Amino acid sequence: MNLLVTACFFCLVLASLGQMPISPAQSRAARGLLNWTLADIAQAASLGLSTVKNFESGLRATTPANLNTIYRAYVDAGVEFIAARNGKGVGVRLAADI
Template identity: 35%
Template sequence: MELAPEQCRAARGLLDWTQEHLAVRAGVSRSTIRDFERHRHVLHRGTESLLIRTLQEAGVMLLPPGEHGPGVRIR
């Protein structure tokens, strides 16, 4: 699964997490998350996997792109 910048922002919103909080939980830099969410760069596969795992472990379901694009949902 690929994580879209919009999904990352929406997932953080559902969890009420800041970029800093996600960065600490995932073990990445805040600037990585900031730049990704602003479409400044694409994530490395390993970093993307860390973010996906962290969000899923926190209870977020990442929905694949469908008719209306990718989405997020709380379990």
């Protein structure tokens, strides 16, 4: 199974659990909005730096649990993930109350 297929499978698993998956690009964008380094998100998500680095670079798919942990760390820090809608792509933004 190639990396893209594996990553898409994990996204479907999370979606079936009612949790929005994020892409590596969204993770990089969220870090930019927060002015966080890879080390910052790794610490906030209680994951190893290599886990986050490999996910964001697309070198290796991460587990659904790790993906959810990264997602929750960003949401807890005030990032909102925007789902694709009406032919427009996904995005990220800061919550209004930050």
